[in-house]
Amino acid sequence: MEINEKIEYFVIEKKDNEVLNFEKIFNNNNPIHIEIGSGKGELLQLQSFFHKNINYIGVEVKSKRIMNTVKKLDIKINKNVRLLNLFIDENINKWVKPQTISEIIIFHPDPWPKRKHHSRRLIQHDFINSLSYLLKDNGFLKLSTDHTDYANWIIKHFQERDDFEPIFENDSQYIFPEDHFTTYFDELKESEGFPPQFLYYRKIKSLSERKVANV
Ligand SMILES: C[S@@+](CC[C@H](N)C(=O)[O-])C[C@H]1O[C@@H](n2cnc3c(N)ncnc32)[C@H](O)[C@@H]1O
Numbered sequence: 737m738e739i740n741e742k743i744e745y746f747v748i749e750k751k752d753n754e755v756l757n758f759e760k761i762f763n764n765n766n767p768i769h770i771e772i773g774s775g776k777g778e779l780l781q782l783q784s785f786f787h788k789n790i791n792y793i794g795v796e797v798k799s800k801r802i803m804n805t806v807k808k809l810d811i812k813i814n815k816n817v818r819l820l821n822l823f824i825d826e827n828i829n830k831w832v833k834p835q836t837i838s839e840i841i842i843f844h845p846d847p848w849p850k851r852k853h854h855s856r857r858l859i860q861h862d863f864i865n866s867l868s869y870l871l872k873d874n875g876f877l878k879l880s881t882d883h884t885d886y887a888n889w890i891i892k893h894f895q896e897r898d899d900f901e902p903i904f905e906n907d908s909q910y911i912f913p914e915d916h917f918t919t920y921f922d923e924l925k926e927s928e929g930f931p932p933q934f935l936y937y938r939k940i941k942s943l944s945e946r947k948v949a950n951v
Contacts, residue, residue: 742806747819755831761818762791767838770795770870772824772858773845775921777805782917784814790838791816797823824858829866835942839876840867844921844932847883859890861897868899871939876903879935882925887933899945900937909933 750756758768767790774780774794784792794817796802802821809817848856859879867877877900881887887909894900912918913934922932 769839771841847886882930899941
């Protein structure tokens with residue numbers, strides 16, 4: 737199959753200010769899972785193959801990685817995947833309708849280890865607010881990181897809120913979840929001695945129900 741044909745099928749060309757209509761894009765109303773920073777697309781390829789009744793949106797800022805992903809996908813086998821070549825920030829809530837997403841995955845987000853760069857970390861309260869706005873009630877936000885300081889940062893942010901509950905206890909975040917497909921970064925970081933921590937949360941309150949403290 738021609739690569740151009742695959743690009744046209746899989747890659748959504750979103751116009752500025754366009755709010756995406758997933759029912760129209762997939763021609764069904766199956767649950768939507770979004771992967772932010774989908775990298776080389778291993779997870780999208782496998783998940784879409786094993787879960788045909790879920791629609792997957794992969795968002796990745798690097799166009800080369802979007803192309804790596806397109807090459808892995810097949811129009812007949814992975815017809816429940818679409819890709820967006822975008823930089824994601826809290827403005828995601830401007831182009832995804834509220835309460836439409838069942839699961840958001842962010843695995844190995846860039847850790848920005850230097851303190852002066854911490855403001856560039858994706859996980860910030862404004863960003864979590866936006867994700868909360870998109871998620872359905874009881875929707876899942878699945879995070880992983882191989883960076884201990886970023887893991888502690890994420891845990892602290894969610895401890896400061898009452899709209900998500902952790903679905904891991906004590907040190908269970910180090911155990912690979914049963915349904916997890918190992919990615920390139922999981923293997924790379926584990927071989928370097930940095931095993932990923934899986935920090936999974938469930939949305940238990942909508943933004944309007946939250947007791948807003950300082951966040
Ligand atoms: C360390 S890689 C992890 C890839 C994949 N999630 C995995 O587990 O194998 C992080 C990816 O997120 C992408 N990325 C980082 N920040 C992003 C953002 N704000 N919006 C979209 N993609 C982003 C990077 O280009 C990179 O491909």
